[in-house]
Amino acid sequence: MRNILFAALIAVALVGCSTTPTKTAPVVDNSGAAGASGAQTSGAGTGGVNGNAAGNEAENPLHNPNSILSKRSVYFDFDSFVVKDEFKPLVEAHARYLQSHPDARMTIQGNTDERGSREYNIALGQKRADAVKRMMVLLGAGDSQIETVSFGKEKPKNPGHDEAAWAENRRDDIVYAGE
Amino acid sequence: MILSLRRWLTFGLLAATPFVPAYAQLSIEIVGGAASAIPIAIVPFDAEATWPLGITGIVGADLSRSGLFRLVNSDGVVPRPARALDVQPAVWRARNADAVVVGSMRPLPDGRVGVRFDLVDVVKQVTLASMSYTVAPAQFRATAHKIADVIYEKMTGAPGVFSTRIAYIAKQGPRYQLMVADADGFNPQSIVSSNQPLLSPRWSPDGTRIAYVSFESRKPVVYVQSLVTGARRAIANFRGSNSSPAWSPDGTKLVVTLSKDGGSQMFLMNPDGSGVTRVLTSASIDTEAVFTPDGKSLVFTSDRGGTPQIYRVNLATRQIERLTFEGDYNVSPRPFPDGKGMAFVHRENGRFEIATLDFATHQMQVLTSGPSDESPSIAPNGRMIIYANEAGGGGTLAAVSTDGRVKQRLVAPATDVREPAWGPLPRS
Numbered sequence: 001m002r003n004i005l006f007a008a009l010i011a012v013a014l015v016g017c018s019t020t021p022t023k024t025a026p027v028v029d030n031s032g033a034a035g036a037s038g039a040q041t042s043g044a045g046t047g048g049v050n051g052n053a054a055g056n057e058a059e060n061p062l063h064n065p066n067s068i069l070s071k072r073s074v075y076f077d078f079d080s081f082v083v084k085d086e087f088k089p090l091v092e093a094h095a096r097y098l099q100s101h102p103d104a105r106m107t108i109q110g111n112t113d114e115r116g117s118r119e120y121n122i123a124l125g126q127k128r129a130d131a132v133k134r135m136m137v138l139l140g141a142g143d144s145q146i147e148t149v150s151f152g153k154e155k156p157k158n159p160g161h162d163e164a165a166w167a168e169n170r171r172d173d174i175v176y177a178g179e
Numbered sequence: 180m181i182l183s184l185r186r187w188l189t190f191g192l193l194a195a196t197p198f199v200p201a202y203a204q205l206s207i208e209i210v211g212g213a214a215s216a217i218p219i220a221i222v223p224f225d226a227e228a229t230w231p232l233g234i235t236g237i238v239g240a241d242l243s244r245s246g247l248f249r250l251v252n253s254d255g256v257v258p259r260p261a262r263a264l265d266v267q268p269a270v271w272r273a274r275n276a277d278a279v280v281v282g283s284m285r286p287l288p289d290g291r292v293g294v295r296f297d298l299v300d301v302v303k304q305v306t307l308a309s310m311s312y313t314v315a316p317a318q319f320r321a322t323a324h325k326i327a328d329v330i331y332e333k334m335t336g337a338p339g340v341f342s343t344r345i346a347y348i349a350k351q352g353p354r355y356q357l358m359v360a361d362a363d364g365f366n367p368q369s370i371v372s373s374n375q376p377l378l379s380p381r382w383s384p385d386g387t388r389i390a391y392v393s394f395e396s397r398k399p400v401v402y403v404q405s406l407v408t409g410a411r412r413a414i415a416n417f418r419g420s421n422s423s424p425a426w427s428p429d430g431t432k433l434v435v436t437l438s439k440d441g442g443s444q445m446f447l448m449n450p451d452g453s454g455v456t457r458v459l460t461s462a463s464i465d466t467e468a469v470f471t472p473d474g475k476s477l478v479f480t481s482d483r484g485g486t487p488q489i490y491r492v493n494l495a496t497r498q499i500e501r502l503t504f505e506g507d508y509n510v511s512p513r514p515f516p517d518g519k520g521m522a523f524v525h526r527e528n529g530r531f532e533i534a535t536l537d538f539a540t541h542q543m544q545v546l547t548s549g550p551s552d553e554s555p556s557i558a559p560n561g562r563m564i565i566y567a568n569e570a571g572g573g574g575t576l577a578a579v580s581t582d583g584r585v586k587q588r589l590v591a592p593a594t595d596v597r598e599p600a601w602g603p604l605p606r607s
Contacts, residue, residue, distance in 0.1 A: 117510040118597075119436070122423070126420050126442070127442070130438070148438065150438070151399075152399075
């Protein structure tokens with residue numbers, strides 16, 4: 001528990017460090033830093049109309065495969081709910097989107113692999129969803145913009161029974177209202 | 180009481196759905212029996228052959244399935260005894276029987292049938308039980324279970340559970356059903372049907388309602404549904420996740436796990452969803468709460484110590500005590516009806532197993548070997564534990580006696596079954 005708190009504190013501290021020079025924060029996503037920031041800018045521009053992600057506009061960054069915002073999944077280690085460094089840019093991008101689109105609403109769905117108690121896994125998935133929400137709120141998203149729910153182990157993406165399947169199922173999915 | 184409930188159940192089901200499909204029935208087989216099974220002979224009742232569905236066959240199946248009885252051949256005794264005073268102890272001792280069941284059935288003018296039986300201890304040469312019933316033929320199955328209950332109690336000292344029901348979740352492809360069946364797997368009824376997951380069925384203490392968790396709203400919501408009327412109400416549908424319902428022993432409250440105020444925390448509420456009261460405030464996962472049989476405490480799972488372990492909190496003093504100390508994963512607590520211990524899930528070397536803990540001695544006993552055993556439920560006589568396990572890609576149910584000696588397997592063809600919940604003793 002202490003280690004997890006320590007790691008969380010470090011994670012928060014690192015995010016804090018990278019918040020100020022947003023544009024120079026390393027973008028791990030292969031779609032490219034230019035595309036990402038460009039998408040965010042245009043997203044902010046059109047956000048004045050309506051933050052609703054259900055818009056069918058071709059330019060909607062949430063559905064643009066070149067935008068980090070189209071990436072919706074954060075993966076977790078076994079028995080862990082710590083957001084790993086490689087997913088921080090993704091979390092940050094979505095937090096920024098929410099911040100600049102006050103009408104946007106999102107649900108973060110937490111999932112676990114198939115091992116262990118169903119009810120305990122609902123709580124563990126909830127903890128994973130809450131971890132990403134907490135990070136987003138720290139980065140400027142509104143608390144009321146994000147609902148966190150858990151599917152526990154009930155809705156696995158990969159029905160397999162090996163390490164690869166389990167890793168794919170330990171996951172938060174970000175879903176915007178209307179999707 | 181159980182008979183009229185079944186009538187209501189059928190009515191409720193027909194009212195809710197336009198047709199009643201045939202459901203794959205659970206079949207239960209013994210895979211390991213008690214070494215010292217009681218040898219008992221069950222003589223077909225006088226005139227029983229008049230009806231296509233008899234009674235003694237079901238009595239014998241109930242008793243032998245319990246793993247505590249071994250059926251002794253009852254053929255070839257002429258004349259066939261139908262009353263205690265017809266039973267010749269020497270004849271049955273020669274067959275190594277300790278007890279004999281005899282009886283008769285008599286059609287009555289109004290279409291009902293008079294059923295009577297005697298249970299004779301042929302060692303001590305005393306009649307242990309003598310009962311009679313007046314029932315319609317449609318009630319033969321239920322009557323057989325009642326008779327098996329009487330025999331079980333007289334011979335073992337514990338109440339029989341042959342007249343109880345079990346609830347479980349059956350998954351076929353994308354379809355989930357909350358099923359309620361007799362304890363022997365017969366008469367499966369679908370109570371809820373959904374294309375989204377269902378879990379955690381929990382019987383109210385009086386057996387008339389079931390609480391459960393449904394994902395039909397794309398998030399977990401707790402429902403309470405009447406088995407009598409089929410009507411249901413979402414009692415916990417707050418922001419975030421709502422799960423893990425459990426009833427208080429007097430049926431006036433439920434404890435649930437809610438994430439509406441952050442994290443996973445335990446709340447008490449009335450069965451209509453009102454009166455929501457938080458139990459504890461913590462920064463950890465607190466879930467899987469169940470009441471102790473005296474209603475004074477909750478036993479629950481928490482990761483407040485760093486790993487999932489089981490704790491107990493006194494509801495009056497809010498004092499918390501840790502109960503499990505072996506290993507790094509102990510979850511799903513289920514207190515025994517006598518309050519002296521609990522069953523739970525223990526993980527050892529990556530294998531999830533059913534274990535019991537004695538509260539007085541703090542001794543843990545592992546009853547199963549996994550690797551994926553989960554959701555134990557204790558029979559209301561405290562003698563058997565039903566649970567779910569994964570066997571070859573599909574879920575099955577299994578049961579083990581609390582001393583570990585009797586093992587059963589419960590399977591439904593082409594169906595993934597999970598989340599068993601053993602119903603209460605019928606109130607008669």
